[in-house]
Amino acid sequence: xxxxxxxxxxxxxxxxxxxxxxxxxxxxxxxxxxxxxxxxxxxxxxxxxxxxxxxxxxxxxxxxxxxxxxxxxxxxxxxxxxxxxxxxxxxxxxxxxxxxxxxxxxxxxxxxxxxxxxxxxxxxxxxxxxxxxxxxxxxxxxxxxxxxxxxxxxxxxxxxxxxxxxxxxxxxxxxxxxxxxxxxxxxxxxxxxxxxxxxxxxxxxxxxxxxxxxxxxxxxxxxxxxxxxxxxxxxxxxxxxxxxxxxxxxxxxxxxxxxxxxxxxxxxxxxxxxxxxxxxxxxxxxxxxxxxxxxxxxxxxxxxxxxxxxxxxxxxxxxxxxxxxxxxxxxxxxxxxxxxxxxxxxxxxxxxxxxxxxxxxxxxxxxxxxxxxxxxxxxxxxxxxxxxxxxxxxxxxx
Numbered sequence: 001x002x003x004x005x006x007x008x009x010x011x012x013x014x015x016x017x018x019x020x021x022x023x024x025x026x027x028x029x030x031x032x033x034x035x036x037x038x039x040x041x042x043x044x045x046x047x048x049x050x051x052x053x054x055x056x057x058x059x060x061x062x063x064x065x066x067x068x069x070x071x072x073x074x075x076x077x078x079x080x081x082x083x084x085x086x087x088x089x090x091x092x093x094x095x096x097x098x099x100x101x102x103x104x105x106x107x108x109x110x111x112x113x114x115x116x117x118x119x120x121x122x123x124x125x126x127x128x129x130x131x132x133x134x135x136x137x138x139x140x141x142x143x144x145x146x147x148x149x150x151x152x153x154x155x156x157x158x159x160x161x162x163x164x165x166x167x168x169x170x171x172x173x174x175x176x177x178x179x180x181x182x183x184x185x186x187x188x189x190x191x192x193x194x195x196x197x198x199x200x201x202x203x204x205x206x207x208x209x210x211x212x213x214x215x216x217x218x219x220x221x222x223x224x225x226x227x228x229x230x231x232x233x234x235x236x237x238x239x240x241x242x243x244x245x246x247x248x249x250x251x252x253x254x255x256x257x258x259x260x261x262x263x264x265x266x267x268x269x270x271x272x273x274x275x276x277x278x279x280x281x282x283x284x285x286x287x288x289x290x291x292x293x294x295x296x297x298x299x300x301x302x303x304x305x306x307x308x309x310x311x312x313x314x315x316x317x318x319x320x321x322x323x324x325x326x327x328x329x330x331x332x333x334x335x336x337x338x339x340x341x342x343x344x345x346x347x348x349x350x351x352x353x354x355x356x357x358x359x360x361x362x363x364x365x366x367x368x369x370x371x372x373x374x375x376x377x378x379x380x381x382x383x384x385x386x387x388x389x390x391x392x393x394x395x396x397x398x
Contacts, residue, residue, distance in 0.1 A: 005043070005054035007061055013038055014065045028072035028341070033107040035066075041074070041106045045090055049098050050106055060286060076341035077108030080149055085112045085158045087231045092216045092224050097177065101156070111340065113154040114228060115145040115178065115202060120398060122147075123369050125160070125229075126169045126222060127396070130204065132161035132176065137211050139163075139176065141184070141204040147363070151187045151200040152337050154180050158228060159209075160221045165394040172393055173221030177213040184208065193355045195333040232305075232364045270318055277311045303378075306370040309360040316357040319350050327351055 021034045035041060036050045043059050045051025067073065075082045086105050089098055104110035121128040130143025141161055151157065157178050164172035180187065184207030189197035216224045284304050320327035330351045361367045375381040388396050 005052045005058070007058060010040075010043065010052075010054070010058055010061055011065065013040060014062055018066075018069050018071070023069055023071040028077060029107045029109050031072055032074050032077065033103060033109075035071075035074075036103050036106045040066075041102075042086075042090065049090060050102055072341075074106055074108065076343060078105060078111055078340065079342060080114050080154075081105040081108075081110075081112035084114055084228050084232045085156075088158060088215070088224060088228045091227050092175070096212070097215065101177070105156075108340070110156055111150055111154040113148050113151045113157040113180065113200075114232070115148055115151075115157045115159040116225060116228075117147045118144060119146050123366055125225065126173065127393070127398075128160060128162060128173070129398075130159075130161045131165075132163050132174060132209070134163070134211075135208075139209045139211065139214070141176075141178070141207045141209060143204050145202040145204075146199075147190070148187075148200045148202050149198060150338075150340070151180060151202050152189060152197070153339060156180060157202075158215070158224075160225050162393065163218055163221075166392050167219075168390055169388065169393040169396065170222045171219060173225065174218050175215040175221040175224035176209050177215055178207070178209055182207060182209075189335070189337060191335050193358065194352045195330065195335055196352075197335055197337045229365065230302075267322070274311070274315050274318060277307075278315070281307050281311055302365065302370040302373045305364055306367055306374070309367060312353075312360045313357045316350075316354040320354040323350060327354070330355075 017035060017038050017040065021031050023031060026034075039047060039050065039052040040062050041050030043051050043054045043062060044056035046053055063073075082105075086102065089101055089105070093101070101110070105112055116125050116128070118128045118130060128143075130141065130145065132139045132141045139161075141159070143161065145159075148157070157180050159176045159178045160173055161176065162172050163174040166172070178185070180202070184205045186203040186205070187200050188203070190199040190201055191197050192199060281304070284307065327350060365373070372384060376383045
């Protein structure tokens, strides 16, 4: 890793980018592509992969300076790609795969999704049943995935499939890059409690994937999945949001609630507690972003996701309670299929956020699973008994 890239040098590069591509007058996708070309996407990555081989602790400097200039945040245009599949490609992808996928991913011109969960494999992702069978230079995939965010607008996805049913479940998985517009791939909406269909189910029927799109060795899919899941937890907690502060609006709401002076000391105390939590989580996210993990966060990332999910649940409930009866109403319940970039605002969002916050404690690892991870891998406590650890997947009752 090069240590010749200094904070002053990065500042110069950022300023050059802003001069040549003024954010207010440049298409966001064009700006993000130019940012990638300048090595300012993932500063710790290698040249050609959107980086400069620099110290990853310098990344927040780039994000802060670009955000202050009103530059587009890549996370808003491709959240799964930036937060999850991009770091996985950087870690496990071949030079050809990185060269083909990273720039359009970062620029938001090719949206990505993550194809892990199945109807019978949620918290236990390693128990998945989608099969991939080798056929010469291709793989034939059959199965179903569920809770796939943005699959309805995604061009590509990171797929984990079972390639060997005769070994223990973690050992028989392989990762692939899949074209979601290819024959044999069908995306169907899943309508949520909010009325939106942000999630999807994806069906594979004799879908063919070239072996060149395999990510990592055959049978190493769990290692690839772990990289993605760890980045997902940091991302959902705000640590990879690339300049998007998910708590900014809530911080303002807490302060406003605390300053109302409605004579209710309990509500004021609740507002201050939530304000403190949000600040602590934001600082934890900043530390995660500057942690020097080069796209490979450890189990400590589960702290951020767990804290963020539980906080958002409490915060949404508090704000709805503060609104009174109006907080229980959503004026429009027609099914919508959200697009990108992320954003928005308005009265509907508070009530919808309350309903959506139920999912925060499930997606990316349930709060219960995350507590297990923290107990076992961070605190060193004894692990749960796993009776199927050494049993072939084919012999596990389902």
